[in-house]
Amino acid sequence: MSFEKKILCIGAGYVGGPTMAMIAFQCPQYRVTVVDINAERIAAWNSDELPIYEPGLDEIVKAARGRNLFFSTDIQRGIRENDIIFVSVNTPTKTFGHGAGMASDLQYLEKTARQILEYSESSKIVIEKSTLPVRTALAMERILNCRKNGIRFDILSNPEFLAEGTAIRDLNQPDRVLIGSQETESGRKARQTLMDIYANWVPKEKIITSNIWSSELSKLVANAFLAQRISSINAISAFCEKAEADVTEVSRAVGMDSRIGPRFLNASIGFGGSCFKKDILNLVYLCRHYGLNEVADYWESVVKMNDYQQERFVRTMLGAMFNTLAGKTICLWGFAFKADTDDTRESPAIFIAKRLMEEQAEVVISDPKALKNARIDLAGFEDRVRYVEDPVQAAEGCHAIAILTEWDLYRNLDFNKIFEGMVKPAFIFDGRNILDHRRCFDIGFNVYPIGKPPLTHF
Ligand code: UDX
Ligand code: UDX
Numbered sequence: 335m336s337f338e339k340k341i342l343c344i345g346a347g348y349v350g351g352p353t354m355a356m357i358a359f360q361c362p363q364y365r366v367t368v369v370d371i372n373a374e375r376i377a378a379w380n381s382d383e384l385p386i387y388e389p390g391l392d393e394i395v396k397a398a399r400g401r402n403l404f405f406s407t408d409i410q411r412g413i414r415e416n417d418i419i420f421v422s423v424n425t426p427t428k429t430f431g432h433g434a435g436m437a438s439d440l441q442y443l444e445k446t447a448r449q450i451l452e453y454s455e456s457s458k459i460v461i462e463k464s465t466l467p468v469r470t471a472l473a474m475e476r477i478l479n480c481r482k483n484g485i486r487f488d489i490l491s492n493p494e495f496l497a498e499g500t501a502i503r504d505l506n507q508p509d510r511v512l513i514g515s516q517e518t519e520s521g522r523k524a525r526q527t528l529m530d531i532y533a534n535w536v537p538k539e540k541i542i543t544s545n546i547w548s549s550e551l552s553k554l555v556a557n558a559f560l561a562q563r564i565s566s567i568n569a570i571s572a573f574c575e576k577a578e579a580d581v582t583e584v585s586r587a588v589g590m591d592s593r594i595g596p597r598f599l600n601a602s603i604g605f606g607g608s609c610f611k612k613d614i615l616n617l618v619y620l621c622r623h624y625g626l627n628e629v630a631d632y633w634e635s636v637v638k639m640n641d642y643q644q645e646r647f648v649r650t651m652l653g654a655m656f657n658t659l660a661g662k663t664i665c666l667w668g669f670a671f672k673a674d675t676d677d678t679r680e681s682p683a684i685f686i687a688k689r690l691m692e693e694q695a696e697v698v699i700s701d702p703k704a705l706k707n708a709r710i711d712l713a714g715f716e717d718r719v720r721y722v723e724d725p726v727q728a729a730e731g732c733h734a735i736a737i738l739t740e741w742d743l744y745r746n747l748d749f750n751k752i753f754e755g756m757v758k759p760a761f762i763f764d765g766r767n768i769l770d771h772r773r774c775f776d777i778g779f780n781v782y783p784i785g786k787p788p789l790t791h792f
Contacts, residue, residue, distance in 0.1 A: 337365035342416035346370035350422030356505040358403035359394040360535040369412040379405035387676040390502035413453040422463040436619040457486040488524035493553030499674030514549020561610040563598040565639035571601035571785030581785025603765035604643040606671030608679040660694035665732040668739020670704035678707040700728035734761035
């Protein structure tokens with residue numbers, strides 16, 4: 335069968351995998367190949383157990399795999415045989431040298447650009463899917479177009495706005511698709527090619543275009559704004575706890591202002607995930623680079639507030655439990671950075687678990703999907719951590735439960751039974767405000783929500 339377009343994606347992670355699965359699912363007339371240097375990951379994409387958990391992903395992968403969706407480790411062949419190449423390799427925060435802890439580590443991206451240059455035998459459209467510092471496309475363009483052998487590369491920026499846990503819905507019905515391009519004749523042509531792909535299922539008015547730098551920056555700014563809302567409400571949650579106000583009531587009242595809107599105003603133990611912190615630090619780094627120190631400080635405070643909220647949660651536990659956690663057993667419900675994913679990257683649970691162990695507590699971790707990743711994150715702490723998938727069993731014999739991920743299953747457990755099995759006085763620290771606090775209190779728990787007065791029996 336001959337396909338209308340041949341599409342490649344380099345990087346089969348949380349972004350590349352689901353995004354390509356959606357394109358292949360929606361467009362049987364295109365052939366979509368996903369390649370990755372990680373052979374184990376590719377084997378998993380080709381098996382019944384996909385390497386990432388994402389609701390609805392299994393169904394679309396199964397529908398398209400082998401038909402027009404293929405997973406492979408053969409990067410060289412992939413580059414040679416495809417004309418449209420998405421780049422979705424990871425761009426973590428640099429851990430070394432200049433800009434360590436702030437700037438993006440672009441080594442994988444540059445290596446990928448060089449591979450594309452080396453193996454290409456014809457002109458290509460190269461699409462930045464990874465979130466990148468502003469003006470990275472320029473560097474990519476320079477590397478790719480450094481040889482004058484008649485092969486041309488057009489670079490587009492097409493940031494991905496999907497959120498984990500709702501990736502399939504976000505891909506199927508995106509708020510918008512953003513395509514940044516150069517305003518040259520071939521830039522416009524490349525842009526049209528990509529618009530045509532999305533137009534297979536996305537309404538035309540939702541596909542917007544911009545210059546390439548605006549597109550790169552928009553992704554950083556969208557994440558910075560979302561994270562800023564969370565830090566804002568978390569800052570207010572600290573205030574509510576002092577003022578005996580209720581942060582849920584405040585956020586409802588504030589969010590009903592149509593200029594503000596209700597979403598992303600849930601107070602929590604802080605935001606996690608691979609993007610928010612990395613992207614803000616990247617923005618901060620770029621601002622400092624351009625001498626915009628006040629702007630950099632402003633955005634950096636969003637991350638500082640997030641760190642504060644996590645530490646504050648541990649301090650609340652410590653204060654409530656008579657200023658010592660040494661020798662006590664704390665059960666953590668949830669380790670993923672949010673519900674409906676197995677992803678634990680930058681999860682506040684990692685920080686909280688380590689801090690509790692620093693206070694010499696024993697920790698029991700429960701999560702319906704993320705225990706495999708939790709074990710990797712907490713490697714080296716095996717003597718102080720146990721992993722128990724069932725939340726009721728996990729709480730048995732513990733002094734406290736801390737809810738770190740808002741999994742639905744925690745809402746309707748048998749709290750009478752849980753209470754009976756715990757050491758008294760028993761505590762619940764609801765870091766996501768998902769339980770019926772009054773009910774838990776009536777059963778006998780001392781309940782500490784976020785941003786609300788605690789309900790205690792003493
Ligand atoms: C990543 C970035 O974190 C995000 O900023 C960006 O928007 C998209 O890419 P994600 O898909 O969640 O997001 O990352 P990850 O799950 O780590 O996937 C990246 C994949 O690229 C990995 O499977 C890795 O093996 C692969 N990779 C990395 C390559 O194939 N080649 C490389 O040179 C480097
Ligand atoms: C985010 C962006 O939403 C997405 O557009 C971008 O492409 C990638 O980064 P993601 O990190 O997958 O997506 O999840 P998101 O739903 O944004 O949640 C991020 C963190 O914020 C989670 O830890 C979540 O629990 C937390 N959060 C979210 C809150 O604490 N309160 C809220 O009200 C919303």
